[in-house]
Amino acid sequence: MRKFLTLFLLYWLSSAAFAQTLSITGRALDAKDQSPLIGANVLLLHLPDSVKRGVAADPSGNFSFTGLAAGRYQLSISFLGYQNINRDLTLSTQSVALGNLALQAGVTLKGVEVVGKTPAAVQKGDTAQYNANAFKTNPDANAQDLITKMPGVTTQNGKVQAQGEDVQKVLVDGKEFFGNDPDAVLKNIPAEIIDNIQVFDRQSEQSRFSGFNDGNTQKTINIVTKKQYRKGQFGRFVAGAGGGQQTGTGASWAERYQVSGNYNTFSGNRRISVVGQSNNINQQNFGSADLLGVTNNSRGGGGGGNGISRTNAIGLNYSDQWGKNTQVTASYFFNLANNTTNQLTDRIYATRGSSSDTPLNQQQTYQQTSLAQSRNLNHRFNLRLEHKIDSVNSILFIPSLTFQRNNNNSTVDGLTQVGGTERGNTNSKYNSKASSISSSNQLLYRHRFHKPGRTVSIDLNANYNTRNSDNYLYSFSRSLSTVAGTGRDTTVENILNQYSHLDQVGWQLNSGISYTEPLSKTDLLQFNYNTSYAPNDSDKKTYDFSELTGNYDDLNTGLSNVFKSNYLTQGLGASFRRQTQDYQIMVGVTGQRADLNNRQRFPQAGTLDRTFYNFLPNAMLRYNFSRQRNLRFNYNGRTSAPSISQLQEVVNNSNPLQLTTGNPDLIQQYQHVMTLRYSASKPEKSTSFFVGAFATFTDNFITNSTFVALRDTTIAINGGVVQLPLGGQLTRPVNLGQQYTLRTFATYGMPLAFIKSNLNVNGSVGFSRTPGLNNELVNYSRSPSGNLGVTISSNISPNLDFTVSSSGNVTYARNTVNTRLNTNYYTQNSSARVSWIVGPGISVQTDLTHIYNQGVASSPTQQYVLWNASIGKKVFPNQRGEFKVFAFDLLKQNRSLQNNITSAYNETVRTNNLQQYFMAMFTYNLRKGNMPQPGDQNRDRERNSDNPNRGNWRRGGEGGGMGPGGPPPGGGGGFGGPPGGN
Template sequence: MYSSTLVVIRKALPLLCCLFAISGAGAQNLSIRGRIVDSKDQAALIGSNVLLIHLPDSVRQGTAADASGGFSFPGLTPGRYVLAVSFLGYTTLRRTLELRSQPLNLGAVGLQTGGAVALKGVEVVGRAAAAVQKGDTAQYDARAFKTNPDANAQDLITKMPGVVVTDGKVQAQGEQVQRILVDGKEFFGSDPDAVLKNLPAEAIDKVQVYDRRSDQSQFTGFNDGNTEKTINITTKPSFRNGQFGRILAGYGPDNPSSNGKYRVSGNLNSFKGRRRLSIVAQSNNVNEQNFGTDDLLGVIGTSAQGGGGNRGAGGPGRPGGGGRPGQQGGGQAGNFLVNQSSGISTTHAIGLNYADTWGKKTDVQSSYFFNLSDNTTQSTTNRLYNVLTRGRTLGYDENSQATARNINHRFNLRLEHKLDTVNSILWQPRFTLQRNTSTSALNGRTFLSGISDVPATTQSLNNSTYNSAQHGLTLANQLLYRHRFAKRARTFSLGLNTTYNDREADNFLLAQNYSPDTTATDQYSRLDQIGWNWNANATYTEPLSLKSQLQLNYTLSYAPNDSDKRTFDQLTGPRTPNDSLSNVFRSNYLTNSGGLTYRYQFGKVEWAVGAAVQHARLDNDQTFPRALTTQRTFLNVLPTATLQYRVSAQQNLRFNYQMRTQNPSISQLQEVVNNSNQLQIRTGNPNLAQEHSHNLFLRYSSSQPETSRSFFALLGGSYTDNYIANSTVVVREPTSIGGVLVPAGGQITRPINLNRQYSLRSFVNYTLPLKVIRSNLNLNANATYSQTPGIVNAGLNYSRSPNVGLGAVLSSNISPELDFTLSSNSSQTYARNTLLSQNNSRYFRQNTALRLNWILIKGITLQSDVNHVAYRGLTAGFDQSFVLWNASLGKKLFAKQQGEIKLYAFDLLAQNNSIGRTITDAYTEDVRTNILQRYFMVMFTYNLRNFGGGAGPADMPRDNNRPDGPGRPGRGPGGGS
C-alpha cells in the first residue's frame, strides 16, 4: 500500500511541477484594477491617490486615477494586499484584498465626502507643489500660483510653466493648444479663448496639460499618434453647484487720436451637479475679438482678392498663406482668422454652452456662437524678390485699405450614449453658416531697387478696387459605434465621418494698370463650390497576451469637389462672358487603406509599430472652357511607430513617428486665372500629386514636486516629398496669360510639386521657484530651421530660415494683493536663399513686458501693462522700437467688494504699432498695419458669486467603454495619454 502510494506520487511529481510552474508564470501577470468615484453621484475622481500595499512585507506601489477614475496595478503575484485611496475633501478608504489565480476587477470604488480632520494644537504650513508629472500629463496646482481675486483662467495659466497666451491663442510646452476642457468636458466647443476669459481663477483647483488621444484611440487603448495638445481645468468642489459670472461696461469719449470707444461684456454660468449652462456676450469697438477657427469663411478660393499674396507665418517651412480678410491665401481656414494686431475691429458676439447627463447612459455637450465683426485695415507692404533684372533686385510696394464684415453662426454637439455595458455610440455634428462682405482698394507698384547713385525705377503701377460678397455653409457629422467583447481588450468600432461644404461668391473688380500703356479692367465673377468628404473606417483590436495587443483597421474615403467660376467683362455695354477667365472643374479623390499595428507594454515601457497600405486615385475633369481629363493613382506604405518610457513617476519620455499623405485642394487644382490684382496673378495646376510627409517628435518631461521645479524638452521635425510649392515667374516684359496682360515686374504664381521640404524645431522649458522674492522663474529656449523649395523664373530656389529664441518669465507668488509678471522674449531670424544670396538678410525682434495688478489700501486697485517691442534688420523705414503702456486706477465697491469702477487708459504714450515679416521661397516682405491707438475709458465691473458650498465633486469624464490596455492604467488627464 505504502509502496504503491510512492509510485503514484513519483509519477505525478513531474506533472505537478509543471502545473505549479505554469501557475507561477501566470500568477506573475495578475492585476488589480477599478475606478475611483464619488459614492453619491458616481462621478469619477480624477487624480485620486491609489496605494497598493503587499502583505506581509509592506512593499508599496502607487498610481493616480485617470480621466475616467480608472487605476490598474499589473504584474502582481497571488497574496493579500491593502488598497488605500485618498482624495482632497474625502475620507481615506482602506480595504483588504485577496488576490488568487485570476485578475481582480473591483469595479466602482466609492469615496465618502468629508475627511477634513482638525488637529488640535498642530498647524502644518507648506508650499503647494507647483507641478507634478503623472505619466505624460503635467499637472499644476492652482494654489501654487497666486492671482488677484478678480483674475480669470488666462491670468492664472500664464503663470504656469511653458504656457503662453497671445491674441487668444494658447501655447503649452511649445505647441498650440487645440482644446480646453473643464472637468474633462468641452466648454464652448473647441474655443480656448472663450474658456480662459469666462472662467474665474478662484474656481480652479488643478490644471492638466497633456496630449489628448482621439476618441477611437481612447476606446481601443492604442496610441495612434493622432493627438491634440489639451488643457483640462478641474474646478474646486465648492464651485460646482451655484452661479458665477461677470458684467462689464465702459465708455471713452472722443479724442484727437480716436473716436468714442465703448466696451460691454458679460458672462453667466450656472453649475448644478452634472448640468452646466453658460452664456457669454460682448459688444465693443476696441479690438476685443472672440473668434475660433470656424469664425471666418476660410475657403474664399480662387476668386479672392490677391493683392497681398501669400501672407502669414504658415507652419514651419511653409511660406505662409494667410492674409487679410477677403484676400487669397491658399484656402485654409486658419489662414483667415482675424488677428487682433491687424486693423481695427468692432465685434458683437453671443455664445451659449450646455453640458449635462441625461439619465445614466447619455452625456451631452453643446455650444452655439454668433459673431458679427466689422474690420478696417490699412497696410503698407514692401517686398523684395529673389530675382535680378539688369543687375538690380526686383521689388513690389503696396498701399491698401480694406473693410470687411463677417457674420457667423456656429453650432457644435457631442452626444455619447451607452446602449448597454458593452455597446456605445458617439455622435458629433457641427454646423457653420457664414456671410462675408468686403471692399478693398490698393495701389501697387513694381520697381527695380536703387544701387549706388541710381534711384529706384518704377516699372508698372496698378490701382484697383475689389468688392466681394461670399456665403459659406459647412455641415459635418462624426458617428462612432463601439463594441467591447467579453474577452478583455478585444474591441470593435465602426466610424462614419461626413463633411459638406457649399461656397458662393460674387466679386467685382475695377482696375487700371500703367506699364507704360494704360489698360482698364471692369469685371464681374461668380464662384460656386460644392464639396463632400465621406470617410468610413473599421477597427478591430485583439489581445495577444496581458502585455501585447494587435489592431487591424480599414479606411475608405471619397471626396468629390465641384468648382464653377464664371467671369464677365462689363467695361463697355452689357456683361460679356470671358471664357479665358472662366472654368468648370470637378475633382474626385478616392482612397482605400488597410493597416496592422502591434503594441507591447510591460512595466515602464510601451511601444507600438505598424504600417498601412494606401491606394489612392485622383480624377480631375475640366469641362469648360475646354475638355481636359487627368487621372493619377498612388500606392503608399505608411509606417507608424511610438515609444513611451516612464523613467519614474515624475519623468516621462515619448517618441512618435508617422508618415502621412495630403491631397491637393480643389483651389490648387483648378486652372483658372485670378486677376484681382494684375501685378499678382495666381492660377491652379490640375497635374498636382499628393504630398508625402514624415513626422517625428521626441518629448521629455520631468518635475520635482518637493522643490516645485519642472523641465520639458521637445525635438521634432518633418520631411515632405511632392511638397506643393509655388512656381513664380516675375515677367521682365508685358506678358499675356489667360487673356490677362501682366505688366513688366508683375508676378505669376502656380502651384507645383517639389521635393526636399523639411523643418526642424526644438523647445526647452525650465521652471523653478525663487523663494527669496516668493516668485516663479520660467526659462525657455527654442530653435527652428526650415527649408522650403520653390521655382523662381525657372530657377530652383531653397529658402532657408534658421531661427533662435530665448525667453524668461518671472511671475509673482507673493500674495493675492500683489500680482505681477515680468517677461522678455528675443528671437533672431535669418533669411537664406540658394538662388540669390544677395538678398540674404537677418532680423531681430524683442518683446519685454510687465504686467502689474496691485490692490492698495481701502480697496484701491492699480493695474499696469507695459510692453516694449523692438525690430532690427527690416526694410528701411520698418525698423521700430516702441512702448505700449496700458494702465488703470480703480475703487472696489459694495460690502463684499464685488463691484469696481475704474479709469482705464490704453496706449498712454501713443506709440502702438504693428509690423510683421514674411519669408518665402520667392521673396521677403515687411508689412505695417494700422492698429488701435490711445484712448481713455471709464469702466464698471461687477462679479457675481452664488455658491451652495460643500458640494461634492461634479461630473467628471466617465468612459466605461475605454479599456485600460493590457496591464496598464487608462489614459487621459491625470493618467497620461
C-alpha cells in the same frame, strides 16, 4: 504526429491561459457630491512578486486593469487633498467590478485641515499637473493669465503653447466646453475658480476606448474647478465708454465702448453658461475662426488682429447627464464683426533678369496701399453625445455646423519700380459677397468583448462644405514697356471691369474599423481598415462688362473654369503594442492605395488620373524612469492630397498685379512627422523641466512657383491668355523636392523664494529648408532660428501681482539662388505688468510692452513702447462692484509692423491699429447660492500661502477635488482688466 500533438497541446495551453486573463474595474468618486475624481492615481500591486501597474482615472472617474492573472492583489487610490483608499483583492475565475469607490476629502481636526506646502507641479504619468494655489493672481485674472505663469506654458503669436506645442483643446472638469475653441475657455474663465491645471496629450476616442495608443494625440489642457463653484449661479458684467484719437488723423475724436458679460448656473451635472460682448476696441473672446471670413482672396478685412474691429458676439454652452448612461455637451456661437484695415506694403524682389530691361544690379520693388472694409457673420453649433447602451456597447455622436457670410469692399493702389524708376502702377476696386456652410459628423460605435482587451470599434465620418461668392472688380493699370529695337519706352494702359461667380461643393466620407486582440498580459495586437472618399466640385465663371448691353454678359474663357476632383484612399494596417510598468512600445504599418481623379469640363475637357501606393509606418515609445520622469517618442508617416483650390487652373485676379492660379498636375505629399519629449518634475522643490525635439520631412512638397514679369507679358493659361504688366506676379502651386523642419524646445521652471516669485526660462532652436520656384529657377530658402525667453511672475499675494518677461527671436534667412534676399532678422518683445491692491478696495494696474525689430532690408530699426494703465475702486457689499478708469497707449506709440521673408521676396507690412483712448468702466460680480463672494478669494489665498515657516491652514471641507461641475466663464480678456487691443 508527435509534432502535431505537441503543437495542439501548446495551442490548447496558451488558449486556456488567455482565457484565464481577468480584469479589475472601478470608479473613483468624491464622497460628498459623488463627482468623478479625474486623474486620480490608481495603483495595483501583485503581492507575490510586487509587480506594480498604475493608471489614471478618466474624465468619468473610471479605471480598469486588464490582462490580469489569478492571484492576490492590493489596490490603492490616491488624490490630492483626499484620504487614500486601499483594498486587498483576490482573483480566481471571475473578474472583479468594484463599482463606485468614494474618497473622503482631507484630514480634518476640529474643523481645520492641515496640509503641507503646496507643490507647484506634479508629473503623473503622461500628465503634468499644476496646483493653482501655487500661482497667485489678482481677483480679476482669467485662466490664460494663470496658466501662462506655469512652467512649460507660453503664448506665441496669440496662441497658447504647452511643452512647445500649440494647445488644440481645453477641457473643463474633463468635459468639452464651447467645442474646439481654446480662446473661449481661457479668456472666459476666472482664475479664482480653478483648483488645478492638467497638461497632457489627449488620445483619440478609439485609442482611449481600446487602450491601444496609436500616437495620434492633441495637446490638451484640462481645467479642474473648485468644488464650491459647482452649485449656484455666478457671473460678471462690464460696461465701459470713452474715446480717444482717431486712427490716421492724429487729432479727431473717436468713440470707444465695451459691453460684456457672462452668466453661469450649475446644479449637479447640469451646467449652463452664457457669454456675450459688444465693443469696438478689438476685443475678442472667441476663436479667430469666427472672424476669418469665407473668401480665399481676403484683402485685409475680416480679421480681429488687423485694423479696427467692431464685434458683437454671444455664446451658449450646455452640459448635462441624461440618466445614468448618456452625457451631452452642446454649444452655440454667434459672431458679427465689422473690420476696417489700412495697410502699406513694401516688397523687395530679387529676380534675375535675362535682358537689358532689368539688369542684375538693378533692384525691383513693389509698394502697395490698401483699404479694406469687411462684415463677417458667423453661426457655429457643436454637440457631443455619448451613450452607453449596456456594459459592453456604447456610441459617440459628435456633429458640428458652421455658417458664414462675408461682405468685403477694398481698394488697392500698387506701384512697381526698377532701379528706382517707376515702371508700372495699378488702381483697383474689389467687392465681394460670399457665404459658406461647413459640417462635420462623427459616429463611433464601440464594443468590448468578455475577453479583456478584445474590442472592436466602427468609426463613420461625413464632412460637407460649400462656398459661394459674387465678386466685382474694376481696375486701371499703366506700365512702361521698352519697344524692341528702338530703346524707347511706350505707355500701355489696361482696364478691367469684370464680374465673377464661384460655386464650390465638397464632401469627405470616411469609415474605419479597428479590432484589438490580447496576446498576453502585456501584449496587444490591433488590426484596422480605413477608407476615405472626397469628391469636390468647383465652378468659376468670369464675365467682362459689355458696353453694348450695359451688363456683365461677355464670358471670359481665360478666367473661367469648371473642375471636379475625386480622392479615394484605402488602407489596411496592423500594429503591435507592449505595455509594462516601466515602458510602452508600439510599432505598426499601413498599406495605402490612393486614387486622384481630375476632370475638367470647361473651357477644355480633360482627364487626369493617378494612383499612388504607399506604406505608412508608425511607432511610439514611452519610458518611465520614475513617476516624475518619462521619455516619449512618436513617429507617423502620412499622405495628403492637394485641395480643389490648388488643383483648379483658373486665374484669381482680385489684385491685377498679384495673380494666382491652380495646377491640375499636382500630386499628393508624403510626410514624416517625429516628436521626442522628456519631462521631469520635483514636487518637493516645485521645479519642472521639459525638453522636446520636433521634425517633419515632406517629399513632393506643395510650394509656390512665382513668376515676376520683367516687362509686359502675355501668359497662356488653360486655353486663355492673361496680361501681366511689368512687375506683376503670377503664383501657382507646384510639387518640388524635399522640405524639412527641425525644432528643439526646452523650458525650466523654479520658484525664487527670496522674492516669492516663479522663474520660467524657455528656449528653442530651429531650422527649416523650403524649396520654391522663382522665374523657373529652383531656390532653397534655409532659415536657422533661435529663441530665448525669461518670465518672472509674482507669487507674493493676490494683492500684488506682477509679471516681467522678455523674449528674443533671431532668424537667419539664406537662399541658394536669390542671395540678395539673405538677411538677419531680430525681434525683441519685453513686457512688465503690475496689479496692486493699494488700499481697501482700491487697485492700480499698469502694463508696459516694448517691441524692437531689426534686420529687414526694406525697413530700418523699428521700436515702440505701449503703455496702458488703470485705477479702480471696489463698491457695494462684498466688493461686488468696481468703478475703473482705463487708459490705452498713454505714450501714443502703438503701431503694427510685420516682416515676411519668402523665397521670392522680403516685405514689410504696416497696418492701422488702435490709437490712444480713455475709458470709464463699471464691473459687477454676481454670486448666488453657495458661491463664495469676491472678497473671499483673497482671504483664502492668503491663508493658503506657501510660507515655509508654517503649515497651510484651510477650513475643513475645502480640499481640492474634481468633478463634473461646469466652467464659470469670467470676463473676456480678464473682465475688469485692461481691454484687448493691437
